[in-house]
Amino acid sequence: MATEKKICGYHGTDKEYGxxxxxxKIFLPSQSDAEWLGxxxxxxxxxxxxxxxxxxxxxxNPMILRACVIVKEDExxxxxxxDGKGLIRSxxxxxxxxxxxxxxxxNNAAAKNQHAIAMVLWAEFPELKVLLGTFPTQAHPFPVxxxxxxxxxxxxxxxxxxxxxxxxx
Amino acid sequence: MLSKQxxxxxxxxxxxxxxxPYKHAYLRKFGFEFDTDVPSAVKNIMKLYDxxxxxxxxxxxxxxxxxAYKEAHGIGLQAVMRFQSDG
Numbered sequence: 001m002a003t004e005k006k007i008c009g010y011h012g013t014d015k016e017y018g019x020x021x022x023x024x025k026i027f028l029p030s031q032s033d034a035e036w037l038g039x040x041x042x043x044x045x046x047x048x049x050x051x052x053x054x055x056x057x058x059x060x061n062p063m064i065l066r067a068c069v070i071v072k073e074d075e076x077x078x079x080x081x082x083d084g085k086g087l088i089r090s091x092x093x094x095x096x097x098x099x100x101x102x103x104x105x106x107n108n109a110a111a112k113n114q115h116a117i118a119m120v121l122w123a124e125f126p127e128l129k130v131l132l133g134t135f136p137t138q139a140h141p142f143p144v145x146x147x148x149x150x151x152x153x154x155x156x157x158x159x160x161x162x163x164x165x166x167x168x169x
Numbered sequence: 170m171l172s173k174q175x176x177x178x179x180x181x182x183x184x185x186x187x188x189x190p191y192k193h194a195y196l197r198k199f200g201f202e203f204d205t206d207v208p209s210a211v212k213n214i215m216k217l218y219d220x221x222x223x224x225x226x227x228x229x230x231x232x233x234x235x236x237a238y239k240e241a242h243g244i245g246l247q248a249v250m251r252f253q254s255d256g
Contacts, residue, residue: 083173087173094181113201123199125179
Protein backbone atom coordinates (compact mmCIF):
# COMPACT_ATOMS: atom_id res chain seq x y z
CA MET A 1 0.00 0.00 0.00
CA ALA A 2 1.31 3.42 -0.95
CA THR A 3 2.36 5.67 1.93
CA GLU A 4 -0.12 8.44 2.61
CA LYS A 5 0.52 11.78 4.21
CA LYS A 6 -2.05 13.96 5.96
CA ILE A 7 -1.49 17.70 5.70
CA CYS A 8 -3.70 20.11 7.63
CA GLY A 9 -3.81 23.88 7.53
CA TYR A 10 -5.69 27.07 8.26
CA HIS A 11 -7.44 29.39 5.83
CA GLY A 12 -8.35 32.93 6.90
CA THR A 13 -11.26 34.73 5.32
CA ASP A 14 -14.21 36.99 6.05
CA LYS A 15 -17.10 35.35 7.97
CA GLU A 16 -19.50 35.87 5.06
CA TYR A 17 -17.29 33.76 2.78
CA GLY A 18 -16.26 31.42 5.57
CA UNK A 19 -19.87 30.43 6.28
CA UNK A 20 -20.46 29.75 2.58
CA UNK A 21 -17.28 27.69 2.36
CA UNK A 22 -18.27 25.65 5.40
CA UNK A 23 -21.74 24.97 3.98
CA UNK A 24 -20.70 24.16 0.42
CA LYS A 25 -17.24 22.70 1.26
CA ILE A 26 -15.99 24.67 -1.73
CA PHE A 27 -13.03 27.02 -1.46
CA LEU A 28 -12.57 29.29 -4.46
CA PRO A 29 -9.02 28.89 -5.76
CA SER A 30 -6.81 31.95 -5.80
CA GLN A 31 -6.37 33.11 -9.40
CA SER A 32 -3.67 35.72 -8.89
CA ASP A 33 -0.50 35.62 -11.00
CA ALA A 34 1.48 36.54 -7.92
CA GLU A 35 0.81 33.40 -5.89
CA TRP A 36 4.11 31.66 -5.26
CA LEU A 37 2.66 28.16 -5.30
CA GLY A 38 0.44 28.85 -8.30
CA UNK A 39 -3.32 29.00 -8.61
CA UNK A 40 -5.19 26.96 -6.02
CA UNK A 41 -6.58 26.98 -2.48
CA UNK A 42 -4.12 28.30 0.11
CA UNK A 43 -3.61 27.28 3.73
CA UNK A 44 -1.12 28.23 6.40
CA UNK A 45 0.27 25.45 8.55
CA UNK A 46 -0.03 27.63 11.66
CA UNK A 47 -3.34 29.15 12.76
CA UNK A 48 -1.52 32.28 13.96
CA UNK A 49 -0.43 32.96 10.38
CA UNK A 50 -4.03 32.67 9.17
CA UNK A 51 -5.10 35.11 11.91
CA UNK A 52 -2.34 37.50 10.88
CA UNK A 53 -3.52 37.23 7.26
CA UNK A 54 -7.08 38.22 8.32
CA UNK A 55 -5.69 41.16 10.30
CA UNK A 56 -3.65 42.34 7.34
CA UNK A 57 -6.71 42.15 5.08
CA UNK A 58 -8.78 44.16 7.60
CA UNK A 59 -11.68 41.70 7.62
CA UNK A 60 -14.57 43.06 9.71
CA ASN A 61 -15.56 39.57 10.84
CA PRO A 62 -12.59 37.29 10.35
CA MET A 63 -13.07 33.56 10.27
CA ILE A 64 -10.50 30.78 10.20
CA LEU A 65 -11.26 27.40 8.72
CA ARG A 66 -9.20 24.29 9.16
CA ALA A 67 -9.03 21.57 6.52
CA CYS A 68 -6.89 18.57 5.71
CA VAL A 69 -5.77 16.81 2.57
CA ILE A 70 -4.52 13.25 2.32
CA VAL A 71 -1.94 12.65 -0.37
CA LYS A 72 -0.08 9.67 -1.72
CA GLU A 73 3.66 9.77 -2.25
CA ASP A 74 3.51 11.10 -5.83
CA GLU A 75 0.73 13.60 -5.18
CA UNK A 76 2.67 16.31 -3.38
CA UNK A 77 5.86 18.29 -3.57
CA UNK A 78 7.53 19.95 -0.60
CA UNK A 79 9.82 22.83 -1.59
CA UNK A 80 11.42 22.81 1.87
CA UNK A 81 12.91 19.33 1.79
CA UNK A 82 16.31 18.64 0.24
CA ASP A 83 14.60 16.40 -2.36
CA GLY A 84 12.08 19.13 -3.12
CA LYS A 85 14.77 21.78 -3.51
CA GLY A 86 16.73 19.46 -5.79
CA LEU A 87 13.66 18.80 -7.92
CA ILE A 88 12.91 22.52 -8.31
CA ARG A 89 16.54 23.29 -9.16
CA SER A 90 16.54 20.57 -11.82
CA UNK A 91 13.21 21.74 -13.27
CA UNK A 92 14.63 25.28 -13.46
CA UNK A 93 17.67 23.94 -15.33
CA UNK A 94 15.44 22.19 -17.90
CA UNK A 95 13.41 25.38 -18.37
CA UNK A 96 16.54 27.53 -18.65
CA UNK A 97 18.03 25.17 -21.23
CA UNK A 98 14.83 25.39 -23.30
CA UNK A 99 14.89 29.16 -23.27
CA UNK A 100 18.50 29.63 -24.35
CA UNK A 101 19.55 33.25 -25.03
CA UNK A 102 16.57 34.66 -23.21
CA UNK A 103 16.81 36.04 -19.69
CA UNK A 104 14.07 35.48 -17.16
CA UNK A 105 13.52 39.14 -16.46
CA UNK A 106 15.61 41.39 -14.28
CA ASN A 107 13.18 43.75 -12.61
CA ASN A 108 11.22 42.14 -9.79
CA ALA A 109 10.60 39.06 -11.89
CA ALA A 110 11.36 36.65 -9.03
CA ALA A 111 7.78 36.48 -7.74
CA LYS A 112 6.32 35.93 -11.21
CA ASN A 113 8.88 33.29 -12.07
CA GLN A 114 8.16 31.57 -8.73
CA HIS A 115 4.47 31.49 -9.68
CA ALA A 116 5.32 30.25 -13.19
CA ILE A 117 7.38 27.29 -11.91
CA ALA A 118 4.37 26.19 -9.85
CA MET A 119 2.04 26.65 -12.83
CA VAL A 120 4.25 24.41 -14.99
CA LEU A 121 4.12 21.73 -12.29
CA TRP A 122 0.32 21.97 -11.90
CA ALA A 123 -0.17 21.77 -15.68
CA GLU A 124 2.23 18.96 -16.50
CA PHE A 125 1.66 16.73 -13.47
CA PRO A 126 -2.09 16.15 -13.06
CA GLU A 127 -1.44 13.70 -10.23
CA LEU A 128 -0.07 16.57 -8.13
CA LYS A 129 -2.57 17.68 -5.47
CA VAL A 130 -0.48 19.75 -3.07
CA LEU A 131 2.53 22.06 -3.21
CA LEU A 132 4.11 23.01 0.13
CA GLY A 133 6.68 25.66 0.90
CA THR A 134 7.91 28.21 3.40
CA PHE A 135 8.03 31.78 2.19
CA PRO A 136 8.94 35.19 3.63
CA THR A 137 6.12 37.14 5.22
CA GLN A 138 7.26 40.49 3.89
CA ALA A 139 9.26 42.16 1.13
CA HIS A 140 12.89 43.07 1.72
CA PRO A 141 13.40 46.79 2.52
CA PHE A 142 16.37 46.58 0.12
CA PRO A 143 18.16 43.69 -1.60
CA VAL A 144 20.72 41.74 0.48
CA UNK A 145 22.29 38.29 0.10
CA UNK A 146 21.34 36.74 3.47
CA UNK A 147 17.58 36.49 3.75
CA UNK A 148 16.65 37.44 7.33
CA UNK A 149 12.93 37.88 6.79
CA UNK A 150 10.45 35.97 8.99
CA UNK A 151 9.10 32.87 7.27
CA UNK A 152 5.79 31.07 7.32
CA UNK A 153 4.96 27.59 6.02
CA UNK A 154 2.00 27.25 3.70
CA UNK A 155 0.54 24.91 1.14
CA UNK A 156 -1.62 25.12 -1.95
CA UNK A 157 -4.21 22.50 -2.91
CA UNK A 158 -5.19 22.07 -6.54
CA UNK A 159 -8.91 22.33 -5.73
CA UNK A 160 -11.50 21.85 -3.00
CA UNK A 161 -12.41 18.32 -3.99
CA UNK A 162 -9.30 17.02 -2.23
CA UNK A 163 -10.08 18.69 1.09
CA UNK A 164 -11.40 16.76 4.08
CA UNK A 165 -12.37 17.49 7.69
CA UNK A 166 -13.34 21.09 6.98
CA UNK A 167 -14.17 22.86 10.23
CA UNK A 168 -14.53 26.35 11.66
CA UNK A 169 -11.91 27.20 14.28
CA MET B 170 6.99 12.98 -2.86
CA LEU B 171 6.90 13.48 -6.62
CA SER B 172 10.08 12.03 -8.07
CA LYS B 173 12.75 14.37 -9.38
CA GLN B 174 13.74 11.99 -12.15
CA UNK B 175 10.13 11.70 -13.35
CA UNK B 176 9.60 15.48 -13.31
CA UNK B 177 12.86 16.25 -15.10
CA UNK B 178 12.37 13.56 -17.75
CA UNK B 179 8.79 14.61 -18.48
CA UNK B 180 9.61 18.32 -18.70
CA UNK B 181 12.70 17.62 -20.78
CA UNK B 182 10.73 15.44 -23.19
CA UNK B 183 7.91 17.99 -23.42
CA UNK B 184 10.24 20.87 -24.20
CA UNK B 185 12.48 18.83 -26.51
CA UNK B 186 9.54 17.73 -28.64
CA UNK B 187 8.33 21.30 -28.98
CA UNK B 188 9.42 23.30 -32.01
CA UNK B 189 11.85 25.97 -30.82
CA PRO B 190 9.65 29.02 -31.55
CA TYR B 191 6.93 27.56 -29.34
CA LYS B 192 9.12 27.02 -26.31
CA HIS B 193 9.02 30.66 -25.26
CA ALA B 194 5.29 30.88 -25.91
CA TYR B 195 4.80 27.78 -23.73
CA LEU B 196 6.86 29.26 -20.91
CA ARG B 197 5.15 32.65 -21.21
CA LYS B 198 1.77 30.96 -20.92
CA PHE B 199 2.68 29.96 -17.38
CA GLY B 200 3.84 33.45 -16.51
CA PHE B 201 7.60 33.41 -16.99
CA GLU B 202 8.88 36.91 -17.57
CA PHE B 203 11.35 37.56 -20.35
CA ASP B 204 13.41 40.63 -21.12
CA THR B 205 12.64 40.32 -24.79
CA ASP B 206 9.13 40.71 -26.08
CA VAL B 207 8.93 37.75 -28.45
CA PRO B 208 6.30 39.04 -30.92
CA SER B 209 8.15 42.34 -31.42
CA ALA B 210 11.46 40.49 -31.60
CA VAL B 211 10.08 38.34 -34.41
CA LYS B 212 8.92 41.46 -36.25
CA ASN B 213 12.33 43.05 -35.78
CA ILE B 214 14.06 39.97 -37.14
CA MET B 215 11.87 39.96 -40.23
CA LYS B 216 12.36 43.71 -40.67
CA LEU B 217 16.10 43.27 -40.34
CA TYR B 218 16.21 40.63 -43.06
CA ASP B 219 13.76 42.49 -45.31
CA UNK B 220 15.84 45.63 -45.10
CA UNK B 221 19.12 43.89 -45.89
CA UNK B 222 17.75 41.61 -48.62
CA UNK B 223 19.31 42.42 -52.00
CA UNK B 224 21.28 45.38 -50.67
CA UNK B 225 24.57 43.58 -50.49
CA UNK B 226 24.32 43.62 -46.72
CA UNK B 227 23.14 40.07 -46.63
CA UNK B 228 23.37 37.00 -48.81
CA UNK B 229 21.06 34.02 -49.20
CA UNK B 230 23.59 32.00 -47.28
CA UNK B 231 23.55 34.54 -44.45
CA UNK B 232 19.78 34.36 -44.31
CA UNK B 233 19.72 30.58 -44.34
CA UNK B 234 22.32 30.52 -41.61
CA UNK B 235 20.42 33.15 -39.67
CA UNK B 236 17.20 31.16 -39.93
CA ALA B 237 18.97 27.98 -38.81
CA TYR B 238 20.53 29.90 -35.94
CA LYS B 239 17.13 31.22 -34.92
CA GLU B 240 15.61 27.77 -34.99
CA ALA B 241 18.48 26.23 -33.10
CA HIS B 242 18.74 28.83 -30.40
CA GLY B 243 15.27 30.29 -30.02
CA ILE B 244 13.68 33.37 -31.43
CA GLY B 245 14.79 36.80 -30.33
CA LEU B 246 16.48 39.80 -31.81
CA GLN B 247 19.30 39.48 -29.28
CA ALA B 248 20.14 36.06 -30.70
CA VAL B 249 20.24 37.40 -34.25
CA MET B 250 22.29 40.39 -33.21
CA ARG B 251 24.68 38.05 -31.42
CA PHE B 252 24.91 35.96 -34.57
CA GLN B 253 25.73 39.09 -36.56
CA SER B 254 28.33 40.33 -34.10
CA ASP B 255 29.86 36.85 -33.96
CA GLY B 256 30.32 37.16 -37.70
